[in-house]
Amino acid sequence: MNALIGQPVRRREDARLVVGRGQFTDDVQLPGMVYAVMVRSPHAHARIRGIDASRALGMPGVLAVFTGRDLEGVLGSVPTAWIPPNSDLKQTPHRPLAVDTVRYVGDAVAMVVAEDRYVARDAAEAVVVDYEPLPAVADVMAAVAEGAPLVHADAPGNIALHWKAGEVPDEVFARAEVVVRQRFRQQRLIPNPMEPRAAVAQYDSATGHLTVWMTSQNPHIHRFILAGILGIPEHHLRVVAQDVGGGFGSKISCYPDEALVAHAARVLRRPVKWVEDRSEHFTATTHGRDHVQEVELAGRRDGTIEALRVKAWANLGAYLSTAAPGVPTILFGLIVNGCYRIPQASTEVFGVYTHTTPVDAYRGAGRPEATYLIERMIDLFADAIGMDPVEVRRKNFVPRDQFPYTNPFGITYDSGDYERALQRALERIDYAALRREQAALRAQGRYLGIGFSTYVEMCGLGPSEVAGAVGFQGGLWEHATVRVHPSGKVQVFTGASPHGQGEETTFAQIVAEKLGVPFEDIEVVHGDTDRITMGWGTYGSRSLAVGGSALAVACQRLVEKGQRIAAHRLEAAVEDVVFEAGRYQVRGVPDRSLGFQEVALQAHLAWNLPPGVEPGMEASSAYNPSNFTFPFGTHVAVVEVDPATGAVELKRYVAVDDCGTPINPLIIAGQVHGGIVQGVGQALWEGAVYGEDGQLLTTSFLDYAMPKARFFPPIETEATVTPSPHNPLGVKGVGETGTIAATPAVVNAVIDALKPWNVRHLDMPLTPERVWRAIHGKGAQG
Amino acid sequence: MIPERFRYHRARSLDEALDLVAQAPGQARILAGGHSLIPLMKLRLAQPQWVIDVEEVAELRGIREEGEVLHIGAMTRYRELMTDPLVARDAPLLALAARRVGDLQVRNRGTVGGALCHADPAADLPAAALASDAELELRSRRGQRRVALGDFLQGPLTTDLKPDEVLVAIHVPRRPGWGVAYQKFPHPASGYAVVGVAAAIAAESGRVARVCLGVTGVGPRAYRAAASEERLVGTGLDPEVLRAASAVVTDGIAVNHDQFASAEYRRHLAATYAERALAAAWAAIQA
Numbered sequence A: 001m002n003a004l005i006g007q008p009v010r011r012r013e014d015a016r017l018v019v020g021r022g023q024f025t026d027d028v029q030l031p032g033m034v035y036a037v038m039v040r041s042p043h044a045h046a047r048i049r050g051i052d053a054s055r056a057l058g059m060p061g062v063l064a065v066f067t068g069r070d071l072e073g074v075l076g077s078v079p080t081a082w083i084p085p086n087s088d089l090k091q092t093p094h095r096p097l098a099v100d101t102v103r104y105v106g107d108a109v110a111m112v113v114a115e116d117r118y119v120a121r122d123a124a125e126a127v128v129v130d131y132e133p134l135p136a137v138a139d140v141m142a143a144v145a146e147g148a149p150l151v152h153a154d155a156p157g158n159i160a161l162h163w164k165a166g167e168v169p170d171e172v173f174a175r176a177e178v179v180v181r182q183r184f185r186q187q188r189l190i191p192n193p194m195e196p197r198a199a200v201a202q203y204d205s206a207t208g209h210l211t212v213w214m215t216s217q218n219p220h221i222h223r224f225i226l227a228g229i230l231g232i233p234e235h236h237l238r239v240v241a242q243d244v245g246g247g248f249g250s251k252i253s254c255y256p257d258e259a260l261v262a263h264a265a266r267v268l269r270r271p272v273k274w275v276e277d278r279s280e281h282f283t284a285t286t287h288g289r290d291h292v293q294e295v296e297l298a299g300r301r302d303g304t305i306e307a308l309r310v311k312a313w314a315n316l317g318a319y320l321s322t323a324a325p326g327v328p329t330i331l332f333g334l335i336v337n338g339c340y341r342i343p344q345a346s347t348e349v350f351g352v353y354t355h356t357t358p359v360d361a362y363r364g365a366g367r368p369e370a371t372y373l374i375e376r377m378i379d380l381f382a383d384a385i386g387m388d389p390v391e392v393r394r395k396n397f398v399p400r401d402q403f404p405y406t407n408p409f410g411i412t413y414d415s416g417d418y419e420r421a422l423q424r425a426l427e428r429i430d431y432a433a434l435r436r437e438q439a440a441l442r443a444q445g446r447y448l449g450i451g452f453s454t455y456v457e458m459c460g461l462g463p464s465e466v467a468g469a470v471g472f473q474g475g476l477w478e479h480a481t482v483r484v485h486p487s488g489k490v491q492v493f494t495g496a497s498p499h500g501q502g503e504e505t506t507f508a509q510i511v512a513e514k515l516g517v518p519f520e521d522i523e524v525v526h527g528d529t530d531r532i533t534m535g536w537g538t539y540g541s542r543s544l545a546v547g548g549s550a551l552a553v554a555c556q557r558l559v560e561k562g563q564r565i566a567a568h569r570l571e572a573a574v575e576d577v578v579f580e581a582g583r584y585q586v587r588g589v590p591d592r593s594l595g596f597q598e599v600a601l602q603a604h605l606a607w608n609l610p611p612g613v614e615p616g617m618e619a620s621s622a623y624n625p626s627n628f629t630f631p632f633g634t635h636v637a638v639v640e641v642d643p644a645t646g647a648v649e650l651k652r653y654v655a656v657d658d659c660g661t662p663i664n665p666l667i668i669a670g671q672v673h674g675g676i677v678q679g680v681g682q683a684l685w686e687g688a689v690y691g692e693d694g695q696l697l698t699t700s701f702l703d704y705a706m707p708k709a710r711f712f713p714p715i716e717t718e719a720t721v722t723p724s725p726h727n728p729l730g731v732k733g734v735g736e737t738g739t740i741a742a743t744p745a746v747v748n749a750v751i752d753a754l755k756p757w758n759v760r761h762l763d764m765p766l767t768p769e770r771v772w773r774a775i776h777g778k779g780a781q782g
Numbered sequence B: 001m002i003p004e005r006f007r008y009h010r011a012r013s014l015d016e017a018l019d020l021v022a023q024a025p026g027q028a029r030i031l032a033g034g035h036s037l038i039p040l041m042k043l044r045l046a047q048p049q050w051v052i053d054v055e056e057v058a059e060l061r062g063i064r065e066e067g068e069v070l071h072i073g074a075m076t077r078y079r080e081l082m083t084d085p086l087v088a089r090d091a092p093l094l095a096l097a098a099r100r101v102g103d104l105q106v107r108n109r110g111t112v113g114g115a116l117c118h119a120d121p122a123a124d125l126p127a128a129a130l131a132s133d134a135e136l137e138l139r140s141r142r143g144q145r146r147v148a149l150g151d152f153l154q155g156p157l158t159t160d161l162k163p164d165e166v167l168v169a170i171h172v173p174r175r176p177g178w179g180v181a182y183q184k185f186p187h188p189a190s191g192y193a194v195v196g197v198a199a200a201i202a203a204e205s206g207r208v209a210r211v212c213l214g215v216t217g218v219g220p221r222a223y224r225a226a227a228s229e230e231r232l233v234g235t236g237l238d239p240e241v242l243r244a245a246s247a248v249v250t251d252g253i254a255v256n257h258d259q260f261a262s263a264e265y266r267r268h269l270a271a272t273y274a275e276r277a278l279a280a281a282w283a284a285i286q287a
């Protein structure tokens, strides 16, 4: 058996996905299935005076119309699952269907169930809701202004939470040689996974069991929360997420819709399907980012950074989504110093309610918002002191020999060699030559910009003790079971819930290597609460670091058990048997060995096992990591700006990422590419725009600009390898690095290109008009 | 994303199609490539009771020379415009614009007739067809008429097409030897033209003899920039003339504004793209 860890094995899941044989939620077909459509509010804020469903109910094929009133006392509130300590979190009720008041465009007010989708859709249009529109507020700063309309009566000033970490006294800034201040806007993004949300629910009236197929990144969390909302015992609820077409964080959250569908199935005794359409997705599924940040940096003329102070207002939308309170606090505020040794730092965050779609995790969740601000501040500081931004970075890096490094917020970075990744990137782009080319082109009226992002991020979310300390209402360990059948074939049951990341491949690689079993003999099972003991799911780039480690531990247990059985059968002492490439070998006696799969058969037959060894070949691990992991790297963007139009062209993109020990470089490259594309999307194109009245103005792909392949040059990726000491695989996670790193690299590049016009900063997305206005001194668009 | 209930009919001949639209005037829509009509129906912005598919109507197909003009059937796909040798020789501007439309699927499905009858103010083909002096051949049970594209396009998604009419073909004057260019600034989301400028220039002894400038994305409908054209005829297209002529490309136009581009910026873009298109068309003659 060849070594498989580190090999570019092709994704085995692709064979079924590319020929359309995936089993997505919408592929679930059940006898007697009926369809649900939600009636959603067209107003950002309104009182519901009444709902008249009589016409809809009279339409042939319509089975039921549910309203908020019908569900009072029947369904519980949709809770948030993150309660950061000392944040004075104002948890307000989130009813599955609005009762008196709607609070954002897209807030569900009724659910129609009918025999087919078409009737359901027509009937939804026939439900008449009498709204009394009320003043609304969509912008985060407008929401905290005096006299702003209140989203919830019990959250004064629309403040959902107020959280602080660290403290930097004013004197530090008063005494500093150089102080740089900047206000940043992290615009709101709409995740738009390829597959929108969907749910199918089936109720078994004989047993009281309810099965929900749904688009989930974390079926066990969904089961836990849904059981609460539905008031059904958790062991009677099964959540299945077979193939899931991407989530980017939006399928972590627990929404009302899935609970409503489950409820309808229970009441109607018919399987019910609901599939979000793309238009619906724009308002009904959580958005990401949306901060205003005020940042101050104090430093010395020699480039040393002394202090960083951040104050941020995070738009949380109309209700607290599942992980929402933790994203702009814990996942953002504790890592704003980035990869720099900044002695003093502080973060203060206001989480703000507005009349907009709830905001929750979006690829990177908090860390892109943090990385953007520090990487932009480095460039602004470099500019202020007239130093090359690369030099400023170098000067402030946490040096390689300082790991583990504890940052000013008490977070301990596992391992790193920031200098090496930077050096590799500089060589790859030939930095000196590129700067010369930039100067030469400028003389010809062409404007090249070079931007860096030397990021570090915190992922591999776990351990559970930290989850508790930071108020996450769940554990952050992961479960794995490795079951070796008598024939030697292996099934792996993982609590990670891949939805595009390729764990069916990488996890099989790990098991194949650890057990020395052929890759083809291994199946990875995921996304089913009835088949998998427990799981906390896939987000925060944790699946490999935590779920993969659980697997490695379980495999190790099997190897050890096999070793005892093999020694017994080979009549050797356990210590004299070595396990190599899938065989137990008596040391120094080459012809006395047994393969792992043969040993597994013996374990099952149990004809002759050593004393104290139980029959069977199965092991589990509930792996609780000792810390987060901290991938890092350097990304470089090269752009050209057309001064006549303000158009930005991405000419070159180099990414050097260190995600610890690589399991599959092909999948790493895929994750890095996808992440970068989304990160660049934020920098240049994407942005959800609300009107002052709370109407979402970007409601389709005609006006919300998703990145397209043709916008990109070939992405050049490289890796350095600095294993994490915190897990048995030495892995760090790579699902979010690209998104975290790319955004500031591109914005820094554009601002660099605009040097001749003394442009200090522009907020994203850097649309041609924004850039053109900056060049021509025209001020903001009026 | 589910349309209202509708009935689908596949016409086998032009006569059949004309009968069908005449029977349900205002309630029937011709289905060509479907890449504009179907999305509108799914969003319930269009709710025809009858959809008449003209995929198999032979009279709407084909590209041929008819004396001084090229006859281009309404069902001609973008893809055909891009690859047809007659178009390449006599009306290459249409091929240049077609090349910039949407993506591969859209170019394989979308048709000349659909593009012109849909009259999206940001569509590419109308600019090029205007700059090619295209004339439309319309048929109904009542008879046949010809109308210049400039008169046909009336406003956003609004044309002079009567409820019982079908567009059969367009006729464009054959113009071998003209210099042509299409310059487009695509919207990053939709891919439609924020600004698109089609330029066609005929030269005589180093001077501009005739010039046609079609503009899309800028106003309520694609239009010919007459003010710019006037300033160019008889000149040698030197830089100042070019700039001055381009600067008036939006004269008299109520310029669009949206999330992506203000009117001020769009006006500037139109001038910039007019300049670029004219320069490229001029260079194409020289080459």
Ligand SMILES: Cc1cc2nc3c(=O)[nH]c(=O)nc-3n(C[C@H](O)[C@H](O)[C@H](O)COP(=O)(O)OP(=O)(O)OC[C@H]3O[C@@H](n4cnc5c(N)ncnc54)[C@H](O)[C@@H]3O)c2cc1C
Pocket (backbone or CB within 6 Å): B029, B030, B031, B032, B033, B034, B035, B036, B037, B038, B039, B060, B074, B075, B100, B101, B102, B103, B106, B109, B110, B111, B112, B113, B114, B115, B116, B117, B118, B120, B122, B123, B124, B125, B161, B165, B166, B167, B168, B190, B191, B192, B193
């Ligand atoms: C993803 C996508 C991207 C696109 N990008 C672009 C782009 O970049 N630039 C661009 O210009 N366009 C773009 N389009 C639109 C595309 O060009 C359309 O296909 C085209 O505008 C309409 O042509 P069609 O053949 O699809 O017409 P259909 O959708 O079939 O019809 C459009 C309208 O014209 C009417 N009609 C069609 N043929 C006739 C006829 N012979 N007689 C009378 N009425 C008729 C129909 O009844 C309907 O009202 C895009 C479309 C999509 C889906």
